Amino acid sequence: xxxxxxxxxxxxxxxxxxxxxxxxxxxxxxxxxxxxxxxxxxxxxxxxxxxxxxxxxxxxxxxxxxxxxxxxxxxxxxxxxxxxxxxxxxxxxxxxxxxxxxxxxxxxxxxxxxxxxxxxxxxxxxxxxxxxxxxxxxxxxxxxxxxxxxxxxxxxxxxxxxxxxxxxxxxxxxxxxxxxxxxxxxxxxxxxxxxxxxxxxxxxxxxxxxxxxxxxxxxxxxxxxxxxxxxxxxxxxxxxxxxxxxxxxxxxxxxxxxxxxxxxxxxxxxxxxxxxxxxxxxxxxxxxxxxxxxxxxxxxxxxxxxxxxxxxxxxxxxxxxxxxxxxxxxxxxxxxxxxxxxxxxxxxxxxxxxxxxxxxxxxxxxxxxxxxxxxxxxxxxxxxxxxxxxxxxx
Amino acid sequence: xxxxxxxxxxxxxxxxxxxxxxxxxxxxxxxxxxxxxxxxxxxxxxxxxxxxxxxxxxxxxxxxxxxxxxxxxxxxxxxxxxxxxxxxxxxxxxxxxxxxxxxxxxxxxxxxxxxxxxxxxxxxxxxxxxxxxxxxxxxxxxxxxxxxxxxxxxxxxxxxxxxxxxxxxxxxxxxxxxxxxxxxxxxxxxxxxxxxxxxxxxxxxxxxxxxxxxxxxxxxxxxxx
Numbered sequence: 001x002x003x004x005x006x007x008x009x010x011x012x013x014x015x016x017x018x019x020x021x022x023x024x025x026x027x028x029x030x031x032x033x034x035x036x037x038x039x040x041x042x043x044x045x046x047x048x049x050x051x052x053x054x055x056x057x058x059x060x061x062x063x064x065x066x067x068x069x070x071x072x073x074x075x076x077x078x079x080x081x082x083x084x085x086x087x088x089x090x091x092x093x094x095x096x097x098x099x100x101x102x103x104x105x106x107x108x109x110x111x112x113x114x115x116x117x118x119x120x121x122x123x124x125x126x127x128x129x130x131x132x133x134x135x136x137x138x139x140x141x142x143x144x145x146x147x148x149x150x151x152x153x154x155x156x157x158x159x160x161x162x163x164x165x166x167x168x169x170x171x172x173x174x175x176x177x178x179x180x181x182x183x184x185x186x187x188x189x190x191x192x193x194x195x196x197x198x199x200x201x202x203x204x205x206x207x208x209x210x211x212x213x214x215x216x217x218x219x220x221x222x223x224x225x226x227x228x229x230x231x232x233x234x235x236x237x238x239x240x241x242x243x244x245x246x247x248x249x250x251x252x253x254x255x256x257x258x259x260x261x262x263x264x265x266x267x268x269x270x271x272x273x274x275x276x277x278x279x280x281x282x283x284x285x286x287x288x289x290x291x292x293x294x295x296x297x298x299x300x301x302x303x304x305x306x307x308x309x310x311x312x313x314x315x316x317x318x319x320x321x322x323x324x325x326x327x328x329x330x331x332x333x334x335x336x337x338x339x340x341x342x343x344x345x346x347x348x349x350x351x352x353x354x355x356x357x358x359x360x361x362x363x364x365x366x367x368x369x370x371x372x373x374x375x376x377x378x379x380x381x382x383x384x385x386x387x388x389x390x391x392x393x394x
Numbered sequence: 395x396x397x398x399x400x401x402x403x404x405x406x407x408x409x410x411x412x413x414x415x416x417x418x419x420x421x422x423x424x425x426x427x428x429x430x431x432x433x434x435x436x437x438x439x440x441x442x443x444x445x446x447x448x449x450x451x452x453x454x455x456x457x458x459x460x461x462x463x464x465x466x467x468x469x470x471x472x473x474x475x476x477x478x479x480x481x482x483x484x485x486x487x488x489x490x491x492x493x494x495x496x497x498x499x500x501x502x503x504x505x506x507x508x509x510x511x512x513x514x515x516x517x518x519x520x521x522x523x524x525x526x527x528x529x530x531x532x533x534x535x536x537x538x539x540x541x542x543x544x545x546x547x548x549x550x551x552x553x554x555x556x557x558x559x560x561x562x563x564x565x566x567x568x569x570x571x572x573x574x575x576x577x578x579x580x581x582x583x584x585x586x587x588x589x590x591x592x593x594x595x596x597x598x599x600x601x602x603x604x605x606x607x608x609x610x611x612x613x614x615x616x617x618x619x
Contacts, residue, residue: 001515303512303558304484304487304489304518306481306485307481309516387455388460392451
């Protein structure tokens with residue numbers, strides 16, 4: 001019955017309640033979405049970063065190098081001489097490194113010349129076929145296989161450059177020999193082949209039938225150190241003494257996240273401002289009806305409802321509004337993620353998940369607290385109602 | 395099932411009754427109300443009459459424990475209202491007292507049925523469907539239970555508020571000018587129902603009124619000066 005009175009009261013005059021719920025929905029929706037984006041983007045960035053202590057590539061912007069070599073989300077800074085790179089990485093600090101040669105693509109998916117270590121690094125297992133280090137054989141990431149609908153045994157013609165504007169390497173079809181399981185990392189969106197394949201195609205492409213070969217080149221290399229000491233020593237020496245550039249991905253990612261953080265902080269401030277307005281709206285909705293409900297409150301008291309029960313009932317009205325707003329806000333945030341995935345998932349090769357975050361429980365707590373706080377003054381006024389006067393005045 | 399069976403389930407007290415002694419109340423120093431001592435036995439009605447401004451409603455609020463007296467005391471079932479804490483008074487009022495107001499007010503967002511059931515709910519008494527139906531039938535509002543209070547005529551509303559006042563089988567029913575907004579027919583019906591239902595339920599009934607139509611029905615009267 002108590003619950004019935006609380007709920008009926010809220011829907012009996014829905015206009016005031018509606019505005020409060022909408023505002024709460026908007027603010028919790030924005031905050032929940034930001035929490036999700038922030039968490040998932042940094043999780044994704046960290047995930048791809050596993051076992052990559054340093055990236056070397058051609059001189060240019062270190063952030064660009066990291067974005068292009070680790071996340072495959074930017075153009076390469078250029079190519080580097082393989083011998084020079086090998087020389088630079090001949091150091092006791094280096095445990096292992098994975099060469100990358102890229103620049104070609106197939107239907108928007110990047111073809112990376114590397115070796116099977118790249119696949120091992122992302123702990124990707126095979127869904128079909130086998131791994132290969134042989135030239136002109138490729139293994140597809142799960143998302144590539146899904147979008148292009150290629151199967152093992154099919155062949156594909158690569159395009160020079162990224163996007164769909166480059167010339168097609170007509171004379172050199174690749175053969176699909178393996179397809180990977182999803183890993184939720186960058187490799188899902190890559191086509192992995194051997195470095196030789198890339199060289200083979202570009203030898204003749206650049207030399208136009210001539211037998212002379214271009215110097216052996218990589219685009220970048222992903223380096224793992226034996227100890228953290230490597231980070232102290234090697235990048236500086238490479239940057240100072242060679243034509244290569246060394247970048248520390250974790251540093252660059254942190255810089256990127258702090259840039260993103262500013263945007264998120266601004267949006268969060270906006271959402272918090274809306275939350276404050278929502279709280280005021282809850283307050284006004286309850287306070288305005290207080291006068292017209294004064295008699296009802298007195299009536300409840302004459303029926304044996306205690307002061308505390310009455311106080312609790314009005315606080316509960318604020319709480320119910322808050323919970324309703326939160327639920328709708330959560331729904332709104334997931335709808336926004338659906339839209340985001342539909343819009344930009346293809347461009348960024350990244351889809352956001354919908355699971356709940358522990359921070360969202362915190363958001364629920366804050367929202368509930370806001371609702372109760374907004375109801376506090378109306379509740380206290382009802383608590384202190386003068387029974388005799390309220391009943392006589394009506 | 396007759397209502398008397400429910401009445402028997404009421405906790406057994408020493409003969410239920412309402413008694414006041416040397417009741418005194420003042421809103422300010424200029425104006426003090428001295429009330430005559432009252433005594434009403436279980437199942438009996440009493441009309442308190444007098445002109446407006448002579449403190450009738452104040453007396454009713456004192457009897458209900460909505461106001462605390464400046465002096466004297468109110469006894470209901472041998473419990474002294476003045477000796478109760480405000481929380482205890484709320485609970486006591488919920489359990490032992492039912493009030494019918496001058497204008498029938500309801501919780502607007504609840505149906506007639508829920509309004510009637512709210513009183514036993516807050517006083518912690520269980521009401522079964524048969525008991526609700528029986529009382530609603532006595533009041534002639536059985537067909538109105540699922541309507542919203544605002545859709546009822548004023549006579550129907552006043553009958554529904556009698557239902558609310560007696561549903562939890564109180565020891566004392568207080569009515570504050572229950573007929574002032576009613577026509578003769580409704581007035582007669584409301585007073586008739588009040589006295590009949592209260593006497594069936596062994597509840598003392600005190601009606602505060604200046605309405606001559608009521609005075610003709612309730613013989614037992616105390617006049618305030």
